[in-house]
Amino acid sequence: MTTITPVLLCGGSGTRLWPLSRKSYPKQFVPLVGDTTLFQASAQRLSGDGFGAPLVLTNSDFRFIVTEQLAEIGMDPGAILIEPEGRNTAPAVLAAALWLEKSDPNGLMLVAPSDHVVPDAPAFRAAVQAGAKAALEGELVTFGIKPTHGETGYGYLELAEDPESFDAQPLRLNRFVEKPDAARADDMVKAGNFLWNAGIFLFSVRAIIDAFMAHAPNLMTPVQTSIDEGKPDLGFLRLDPQAWGEAEDISIDYAVMERADNLSVVPFSAGWSDLGGWDAVWRESNRDDRGVATSGPATALDCDDTLLRSEDGGLEVVGIGLKNIITVAMPDAVLVADASRAQDVKNAVAALKSKKAKQATAFPKDHRPWGWFESLVIGERFQVKRIMVHPGASLSLQSHHHRSEHWIVVEGTAKITLDDEIKLLGENQSVYIPLGAVHRMENPGKVPMVLIEVQTGTYLGEDDIIRYEDVYARD
């Protein structure tokens, strides 16, 4: 049996699930439904018999989140390609294919977004296997979701005839249909031979490269060059920014699928959602008999068809007498919306951006290669942070012009460099970093190290930093 390499696309950063999904930490990395994140669930769904190690496409900001989240579920990435900027799906898929061509040109690749929900993973793996024979024969196989309603947010796949059953046998595909208006969507659902386009594809490396050469030849040179000139960096491959910038910003649907004639579709009816808004999250959540879904310390009193979530901070959330309301509370932001207006959440993010609220894009926890930090309180001339450093990780050797810092270790062990001195601090030990001192914080231990940092100074911005050495190659 040919090995299928999962190609996970996770460079996106949607705003429709704000405040839980933000530019700095988007929805694929969040446990929106269930205990694992959507990215982790996607990687696990496409693992086991017949699947190889995943190839991940992401961007520079998310690269350490990817490795951290894979490590949490005990998976190794086959490779991580870093897109210098988002250029839509066609260049990303081609880059994956050209990368895989070097090692396994006859292999199969399964391209999937990493922010979808597919509750029945075994059923989905069976659907993938059902498409494998056609893919090996050179077909470009898509996966079509049986529509449950006239959704205007998805593209559709038109079959040559009604699928007689949804037992996952590949069918001939007539054509791709772009996102319709509501009337057209209803017509298509009634017609019976239209499926939702889930944006999931299975093909051989050779077949998709051939298809790009036939239908989007202009992408070949820039994407090939971006790989050839790419820079390996701490286990990632950074695609060459200049070549990558010359690749057309275009989706694989437009660039290839709508032009190809070797298309098959595997119908799938066991449940799928792209979680395109909080209303979709509500539908995918466990709801009681009045349609109420809660998570975290949330209490619904006499509510109907309502989503009440308290995330990541222990805020007590109480809803009273609500109908069709979505409430998502975070330690720094709260969304309350009528469920019918879920698609307008992106407008809220735009409104916050225009008033320069950091909550529009930044998460309370700022994830870095070495761990994360969060600001606990900010005063006029002081700031208190909680800082978590992964075992074995190390911050850059640095100094500040405008602030001094007190560090108190509260969990684990820290190795501290302070000018010419190096010392180990255990729980309940502290050190003072005077203004201007060259210093570094490391976690030499086997468990996470947490310390409390109290900064004092006239300017406390993150940009007051001079880096002397950095294992993560940052400026």
Next chain:
Amino acid sequence: MTTITPVLLCGGSGTRLWPLSRKSYPKQFVPLVGDTTLFQASAQRLSGDGFGAPLVLTNSDFRFIVTEQLAEIGMDPGAILIEPEGRNTAPAVLAAALWLEKSDPNGLMLVAPSDHVVPDAPAFRAAVQAGAKAALEGELVTFGIKPTHGETGYGYLELAEDPESFDAQPLRLNRFVEKPDAARADDMVKAGNFLWNAGIFLFSVRAIIDAFMAHAPNLMTPVQTSIDEGKPDLGFLRLDPQAWGEAEDISIDYAVMERADNLSVVPFSAGWSDLGGWDAVWRESNRDDRGVATSGPATALDCDDTLLRSEDGGLEVVGIGLKNIITVAMPDAVLVADASRAQDVKNAVAALKSKKAKQATAFPKDHRPWGWFESLVIGERFQVKRIMVHPGASLSLQSHHHRSEHWIVVEGTAKITLDDEIKLLGENQSVYIPLGAVHRMENPGKVPMVLIEVQTGTYLGEDDIIRYEDVYARD
């Protein structure tokens, strides 16, 4: 002109404005409408020409909040009587009268709750002055609010005849009417000769004592004894708990007003609310032309008749497409309720109590005689607090069995006692308090002192404290 002593009742702790009003810090001490707290606004409303220093009745938990809030607006209390427990309004009013009898038996007293809103303070003072002549002649004067709707939450005052005008001349009062049902309330509003009972009273000290002797003689001995046996304490008078406990728990309406026949009422139509629920707060707030009122960092997108408040912590709150929704976000709790269900907020508090959520009763900031503290983060074996100490204030001399503490001063100057040593710490200086060490924190300066405390230990409860000396006479 006789001086009128304002008697401010502020021992109550309602739950209908949770999460902003909690048992530990109830609504009268919160800036619900405008920049000052309701208590401060009440004190200011009854000040100036003709008014003496206020006599405040409160309980032990709130005594330092009272003095702090009066100091903030530059007012001195005439006296502060501490009720050992709440016994409703009759014992409180009698205690105030018996206290004032000692210095000014012929004076007038104006009894008012401290959690009401009266936007037009000059109009209210004029109404009080309009009742003064009748009060000096021995009448018990109440204030009747012109009803705007058939409210079932208030008692009513029945006049002998329709008030011809609301120009604040005292009228004869037929009787007190208890809270009606909705139909009866509508009938009374239509009838025209019924006013809302605002629970505000004006009488001479002698007249109200006479009325208690006539209509509620059983209260006289316990209340007089509670004063005679009361203990002066740091400027407060703690009423004697045993005697106080023997006073009947009864309202002044039942005990006196409904039995007396020397009643007058001054009609008042310039605006009043008891802020008995979030819907009332919404009505008293500045609303835009779609009926939306926001406060703090709150953004309403396409909402109608909605209250969006972000309190005391900078959470960004966004509402989208809401109608008749109340949202109040605090750093530790969020309420989202249909406006028609505002009276059910008390059920929410009960639900939180039954699940032992501290947010049911405790405020994020814990107010103490010396200032306040708040917990910034709590871990398994550590806690970080922000502590604010008023100028001149001092914590108790204390030690802990189970925790050590790091203190870092971030604003002002601290005077630290550590075993036999005393030292001054300025901004950006720190000290380590080992487990078991006897220590004290003071603010010797003229500006507030803020420090960050990082506690480490196996048990971090507030009850791990041994107090050696305490200027506030606590155990």
